[in-house]
Amino acid sequence: MWTNRLCGGRIGNSEIMAERLDQLVAMAEHPKLTLQVLPTKISGHVVLGVPHVIINLLDRATFVYVDTLTGGLYLEDDNDVRPYELAWKRLSATALDFDHSTL
Structure with a gap:
C-alpha cells in the first residue's frame, strides 16, 4: 500500500505524476505484490x-523495521510486532479493494 506521501506527493507537473503512476501500475503487475489505493479523504490513521x-x-518469523530520524529500529518481540500488524490490517481494510485500486 502506498500513500500519497510515499509516492512523493503532488510534486512536479502532470508528466512527472504520469510517470509515477506508470511505475505503480508496473509494480502492481508483479505476482507477489498487491496494490491498494487509500482514498485521500482518509487521514489521521495511526500507520500513516x-x-x-x-x-x-x-520460516514464519515476523519483524517490523521502523524508520526513525536517527536510523532504523528492528522489532521482533510479538508484543511489539502485533500492534503494527493489527494497524496495517485496519489500514488495508480501509483502502479500496484490489479491483477498485487497479481500474
Missing part, C-alpha cells in the same frame, strides 16, 4: 505517521 515495514520471513 510511522514509516515502517513488516517483514515476514519464510
Whole structure:
C-alpha cells in the first residue's frame, strides 16, 4: 500500500505524476505484490505517521523495521510486532479493494 506521501506527493507537473503512476501500475503487475489505493479523504490513521515495514520471513518469523530520524529500529518481540500488524490490517481494510485500486 502506498500513500500519497510515499509516492512523493503532488510534486512536479502532470508528466512527472504520469510517470509515477506508470511505475505503480508496473509494480502492481508483479505476482507477489498487491496494490491498494487509500482514498485521500482518509487521514489521521495511526500507520500513516510511522514509516515502517513488516517483514515476514519464510520460516514464519515476523519483524517490523521502523524508520526513525536517527536510523532504523528492528522489532521482533510479538508484543511489539502485533500492534503494527493489527494497524496495517485496519489500514488495508480501509483502502479500496484490489479491483477498485487497479481500474
